[in-house]
Amino acid sequence: MxxxxxxxxxxxxxxxxxxxxxxxxxxxxxxxxxxxxxxxxxxxxxxKQSAGALSARAMPKSISGTRQGGKKNKNPDPNFLVPVNKRNTDGTLMYDIHGTLLKENIQMTGASFADGTVQELYFPSNASKHAGKFKGMELLLEERREKGDLGNISADVLKKKNTECKSFKCADPHSTSCCMRRMLFNQPDFSAVKSCLEDTCAKHKxxxxxxxxxxxxxxxxxxxxxxxxxxxxxxxxxxxxxxxxxxxxxxxxxxxxxxxxxxx
Structure with missing residues (x-):
């Protein structure tokens, strides 16, 4: 080597x-x-967790495609997708003829409410509005609030939360609700995501x-x-x-x- x-x-x-x-x-x-x-x-x-694993680290606050670009990019912001390694049917990684790992963009999955039901992170592909777009942290948290997963927090208080504390360095390191990103990070489904190694080995029992x-x-x-x-x-x-x-x-x-x- x-x-x-x-x-x-x-x-x-x-x-x-x-x-x-x-x-x-x-x-x-x-x-x-x-x-x-x-x-x-x-x-x-x-x-390390897989690129497609559930994570709030880079999630945008709002629905993808609703925020306009700046002067250099007049197009709406792209959908929130995650690049992952392409794999063969046996689970091994796929490479091109030059030996470079092949990638593909996929939707993030793995979210669930406290009762175990799946929370969809994207609008349905046949939705009349925002079809296939990422919902954004604000809407995801609002759905959880309505299900009772966020305690007694009100809709108004939730809406006023910052996307994240500056540089994600929260003033109170023990807080679980200082910003939207911290709130999602502390949700059970987000904190229980397994590593790639655990997932890989689990598939082989x-x-x-x-x-x-x-x-x-x-x-x-x-x-x-x-x-x-x-x-x-x-x-x-x-x-x-x-x-x-x-x-x-x-x-x-x-x-x-x-x-x-x-x-x-």
Missing amino acids: RPGKNRDGYFSLADIEEQAIAACTTVSERWPEYDHVFVYDNATTHH CTVLFLPKFHCELNPIEMVWGYAKWIYWLNPESSREDALERNTLDTLEQVLLESMRRFV
């Missing part, structure tokens, strides 16, 4: 997902009688557990790497690429399964 922008790139979420799919497929085929659990470090990449933050040393694989490095240092120094690769693979082979089990 040659990391770098103009080389092999870096180990991204897409790589992690493909690795997880391969691992889930392997264990499910070889040991179907067991429940399989994968343990990951509490890293940002591991916790495997469970994901995350270690506590900043404690990657609890992950047994770190002990495997440490053991492998100790063995690697016993090899003579070399600058030849084929020797480095051979020594690395030989080193990993010398870490015994019994040792890995002791680490666990």
Whole structure:
């Protein structure tokens, strides 16, 4: 592996997902009688949610297409859609002939009221007005208020809420209703969105557990790497690429399964 922008790139979420799919497929085929659990470090990449996952981070306040553009763009603002990676029927990522990930724009989904019923984020495609357009945070919150999901807040108070606090740095970090974005962030369906890893593994009936933050040393694989490095240092120094690769693979082979089990 040659990391770098103009080389092999870096180990991204897409790589992690493909690795997880391969691992889930392997264990499910070889040991179907067991429940399989994968343990990951509490890293940002591991916790990343899919681009199409429910999130209030970039939601506009108003209905898409109702706000006029500025001097440089006289057209109405575009619909609120999210770019996601295109996938094959088996769940693997799709690439073009140049090896670039293929993308597509889709509507965001996953919202639900407190009673479990689905909340549509977009107007129906056959609506007489705003067909297929994103409803906007203000209308989404109003629908939740009418369902009783926002407590005793009145329509007038809700309408006066700011889209978000400046730079999304709310004066009271414990507040759940200082701005519209914060209100949605604290709704149960928004706060319970799973990571891409969890969703990917769940599709293969495997469970994901995350270690506590900043404690990657609890992950047994770190002990495997440490053991492998100790063995690697016993090899003579070399600058030849084929020797480095051979020594690395030989080193990993010398870490015994019994040792890995002791680490666990």
